[in-house]
Amino acid sequence: MAAAVSDRIATLSAGRGLVFGCDYNPEQWDRSVWPDDVRLMQQAGVGLVAINIFGWSSINPAEGVWDFDALDEIIGLLHDGGIRINLGTGTASPAPWVTARHPEILPVGEDGTVFQQGGRQGYCPSSPVFRAYAAEVVTRVVERYGDHPAVSLWHVSNELGCHNALCYCGTSAEAFRGWLRDRYDDIDALNRAWGTTFWSQRYSDFDDVRVPAQALSLRNPGQILDFQRFSSDEQLALYRAEAAILRKRSDVPVTTNFMVTAHIRNLDYWTWAGEMDLIANDHYLDRRLDDPRGELSFAADLTRGLAQGAPWLLMETSTGAVNWQPYNLAKAPGELQRNIAAHVARGADGICFFQWRASTQGAEKYHTALVPHAGEDSDQWREVVALGGLLERLGEVAGTRVIADAALFFSWESWWATENEGRPSEALTYLGQVHAAHAALADAGVTTDVVRPGGDLDGYRLLIVPALHLLSDADAAAIARAVENGATALITFFSGIVDEEDRVRTGGYPGAFRDLLGIRSEEFAPLRPDETVFLTDGTSGSIWTERLRATDAEVVASFADGPSAGGPALTRRTAGAGEAWFVATQPDRIAYRDLVARLAATAGVVAHPGGNRDVEIVRRSGDAGSFLFVINHGESGAEISATGHDLVTDAPATGFVPAGAVRIIKEDV
Structure with a gap:
């Protein structure tokens, strides 16, 4: 194709x-x-x-x-x-x-x-x-x-x-x-x-x-x-x-x-x-x-x-x-x-x-x-x-083609179900959660594919599943198999709650992912729009908390305050050859970046050196060679590690990208 x-x-x-x-x-x-x-x-x-x-x-x-x-x-x-x-x-x-x-x-x-x-x-x-x-x-x-x-x-x-x-x-x-x-x-x-x-x-x-x-x-x-x-x-x-x-x-x-x-x-x-x-x-x-x-x-x-x-x-x-x-x-x-x-x-x-x-x-x-x-x-x-x-x-x-070994899940049906009437918090928006996860990947220098539930997950080492509220049992099982086969997954709050008919899965949240994650949540405890909570690892979160316990998972960080104080906020469970992580709040941007970078390193995903919140780095490769795109959105210059010919300036690459500039480098073999 x-x-x-x-x-x-x-x-x-x-x-x-x-x-x-x-x-x-x-x-x-x-x-x-x-x-x-x-x-x-x-x-x-x-x-x-x-x-x-x-x-x-x-x-x-x-x-x-x-x-x-x-x-x-x-x-x-x-x-x-x-x-x-x-x-x-x-x-x-x-x-x-x-x-x-x-x-x-x-x-x-x-x-x-x-x-x-x-x-x-x-x-x-x-x-x-x-x-x-x-x-x-x-x-x-x-x-x-x-x-x-x-x-x-x-x-x-x-x-x-x-x-x-x-x-x-x-x-x-x-x-x-x-x-x-x-x-x-x-x-x-x-x-x-x-x-x-x-x-x-x-x-x-x-x-x-x-x-x-x-x-x-x-x-x-x-x-x-x-x-x-x-x-x-x-x-x-x-x-x-x-x-x-x-x-x-x-x-x-x-x-x-x-x-x-x-x-x-x-x-x-x-x-x-x-x-x-x-x-x-x-x-x-x-x-x-x-x-x-x-x-x-x-x-x-x-x-x-x-x-x-x-x-x-x-x-x-x-x-x-x-x-x-x-x-x-x-x-x-x-x-x-x-x-x-x-x-x-x-x-x-x-x-x-x-x-x-x-x-x-x-x-x-x-x-x-x-x-x-x-x-x-x-x-x-x-x-x-x-x-x-x-x-x-x-x-x-x-x-x-863009080559990525991280996958970010996205579903229009989940977007609809998450934001329809009668939801736990209007501060929780589906696209807001997806954008936050994508930003964390970009801030960590990680290029990601965006995939649909039920899509082919072969080759992906890192799976990010933000607020995937609605999904079928079969699609949830596919994510679990990918983890058992060696992938690292980060699943965020409000995921797996309802099936494809918008029916709540009983027995405790997060429903379809409860066994994979080794946790059980009994009650959502969302935050007010201007409210922030702190975690025991020194980071902060917003929008959401929930009252959960670890049944078969390691508690990496707990809520230090807020409506779910003392309960787990970030958990990890080994499943087969992989790991399944759960986060019960929206981390602040720096914390989210650091968490994604940590998981990427665990999964063997190589981040682009120099990629960060201001500097966007993506590579395209094919028969014609490898092309490194560096887009400096920041107000100061950036140093990158690349050699080759810069197609923007039509000159050899220098490794320096001025503020606001673009460099597209055909890399030396």
Whole structure:
């Protein structure tokens, strides 16, 4: 698979190595601008352009009316300029005439609000009317351009489910009932899965089931979880329907852009990944987070996990500020290069931007672009041209792989279950725990793969399992086998508590991991958001404690104060050839780093010398050689131990990385 994906991405770059691309919306500009756009793309080194993403109303402005003249022209200009095309199906948002004629396709919110025309993705994903119209658009597009030599990738819709992942209309309700019939076969199985004896919720017929819309009280957690699963599947069904039309008439690879990012949680991309001819992701720095760049690195590692370690494509990112956060901050000098280097370091073989030319109208007119409002005579444009040059120098990196012998577990289903209604503490967020664990690995200089429960664990020496609240017995057993075969595992609080039906495992927490860890917890004792506890080893923790005892484990540290004072906080148990550790609180960042470094050393995982909270170090290796990425996010210079040729400065590596700088070193053999 990896070789095939590398070949597909190499095709997108026309053999130049890494892909440099962008979204292009020529319909927003007068035709007289188009030739100049192609000239500037050539100047910057842009080789792949996504078009027709939001093209529905341009190519199909009224029912029965089709106009491809403008699209024909721009495809011809790009092709003549040697630029390859990532052709959108045009279905990301229906043309206004569609929803005006068929208001029944408009999506409905949790509180019953019908969302009106005027934004984007204004459709119910289950609507057969929408699907029929979308299928006609896709069919027309592929029949016209399926054999065009410039078309190198099919782009299904755009960011499926970004705004309309959860629809509560009558059509969605009927589709949900059909999904439930397929899943459970008989109503008694559904009742068992949802625990409907609670609050007199027992169903006698699937026809009585509704979507879990806003209610007077807490809702049934099993129903909410299944609705989340259903909603992810419905969005995937949209992709499958369009992909099937494309593949019937074209041999060009097909994909869509994922949103592996902190603020999108409604789509289980583990179930989507196998449907893609290559994995593509959209990612923007989220300034609302405490550690935006740390989240970027985690998202890139997770995207590589979805690609099963193969190269992937960053389909969208920004040169500077976005327009949709409360405070849309400009990037600091050098930050763009650091961001892009982090994506490439963690497996991206292509970097594409939204968008080519900054819009002058519309909702995203203040979103930065490759060509800013200021035009060519701007520092931003000069930075773009420099970035294009760097990506060209990095051509040899294409096709190499990130090698990691540590694995970090991540599950969208666990994210849903952890943060649904009625949980022990709203201070506990699933992604917060995952990010903290990933940061600890990075701070310790350890590169990690991100894996799904039930995935292949062969070759991993260190397993980090943060707040994996929901998982099956089989997936828990796979982790136990990996430990018994020699791996070291760190399992954190709130893991293993419920099974795949969100049913609490009885007999004491942490449920599925109780025997592996040799502990038994009787009660959760979470902390207030501003509360800290101390451990007997001198470290501190936050968010959580619990009242547990060691049944067959060594107590490494205990709680010195707080609601669980005197009880174990950090334990270790030998299991077969490996070790299983448990931590019952969130360690402070330094303590977490030190703990992970200790376990990595125990497991034989080699950390990158010089890697720390400020200095990100990742290695990619392959037939072309070994490439060491060093990204200094700090305010002072860093010393590293590496010899070879630095592809950033195009000079021999010196071992010194200035503050805010990037070094990408092709290492001496």
